[in-house]
Amino acid sequence: MKKIAFYTLGCKVNQYETDAMKQMFSKKGYEIVDFLSLADIYIINTCTVTAMSDKKSRQMINRAKRTNKEAKVIITGCMAEELKQQKTILDGVDLIVGNEDRKNIVEIIEDTFNESIDVNTCKEFWEAGNVLSNERTRAYIKIEDGCNNFCTYCIIPYVRGRVRSRDINNIVEEVKSVIEKGVKEVVIIGIHIASYGKDLSGVTLTDVVERIDALDGDFRIRLGSIEPVYINEETVDRLKKCVKLCKHFHLSIQSLNNETLKRMNRHYTVEELRDKIKLLRDNFTDVAITTDIIVGFPGETEEEFNSTYEALKEFNLSKIHVFPYSVRRGTVAEKMEGQISEETKDIRAAKLIELTNFQENEFKKRFLGKLMKVILEHREKDGFKIGHNEQYVDVLVDADDKDVVEVVGTIENLQIR
Helix, strand or coil: CCEEEEEEEECHHHHHHHHHHHHHHHHHHEEECCCCCCCCEEEEEEECCCCHHHHHHHHHHHHHHHHCCEEEEEEEEEHHHHHHHCCCCCCCCCCCCCHHHHHHHHHHHHHHCCCCCCHCCCCCCCCCEEECCCCCEEEEECCCCCCCCCCCCCCHHHHHCCEECCCCHHHHHHHHHHCCCCCCCEEEEEEHHHHHHCCCCCCCHHHHHHHHHHHCCCEEEEEEECCCCHHCCHHHHHCCCCCEEECEEEEECCCCHHHHHHHHHHCCCCCHHHHHHHHHHHHCCCCCEEEEEEEECCCHHHHHHHHHHHHHHHHCCCCEEEEEECCCCCCCCHHCCCCCCCHHHHHHHHHHHHHHHHHHHHHHHHCCCEEEEEEEEEEEEEEEEEECCCCEEEEEEECCCHHHHHCCEEEEECCCC
């Protein structure tokens, strides 16, 4: 029996797809082992969103070769797709499997050869069947792949292809399957889930949420990252009626300056975002609104950054994920004038991180003394069981408490203190 090890970088979609590949290899008789163990084959599911992602991918390639120099090292994922399109060979890599080829990865590795597939011609969603990760309380449900937006900083549409939506009945069947296995939270993920249904007829992301919400069972639904344009009065009016939906919206904002947003090719304004955030807060009590912000985008002046900073203070979001701009080869932004120095990016990032740390702590304080629905996970840290409420706020409970151990993996009303 051949031993095979996996390592995943990047987003939840990548993790979902790694779990799908693990199932495929397991069914073929391969033994899945830890990445640091001796294996015959190492598969690294790469990411290329930032230069740091590329660096980490290369580090894992080198680590695999150091662990077993005789092993075959295969890379897949977004960095692999980019290298494949550029016909680039990477030291230490024995085979590159593009994103759209992963559904046949077992056969490709066994045959050691496969015809190249152009991601732009891929019309179908990779239906991997029911995929359950090692997490026993949470399941990621992939509903869509690809993106049609072409933001000027982003390589993803070139390596993932256009939007391809999963059949809604298959989505519901997978959710039913994981709920029957005891999963208490399903997370809806994709590359651009707000675009779900654009290639189908008459279905949207909201339809998916409503169908899942109507299923029997004690579980909750969490949305992955969504574009701000998805939030409108009709959508919010429907979502607030979904009793299992978590009060947590991660809006992919990227900047809060209109000129920067134009250069990014983002299709909204700061004024529109202000209205959308108010709409969420007016309809969901104690709603958590989180976001991503890129600092140091080409042409971002001190004034533009300061306007983003002041708007973030005003919006008072529960968490900001801060990313210094990273040049991606082949994107429009790569050739833009006004590239920002790394030193300036670091200064701006540090300022936003300080802001979000303060705002996040203030947001958490509002739950003190309240009775909240919490899912306690099997993971432990420093003698505490880790859990999350609907707003995805960490809740730590004494792991030695016998009453706590009995409710791990269930949704419980716990008083926060």
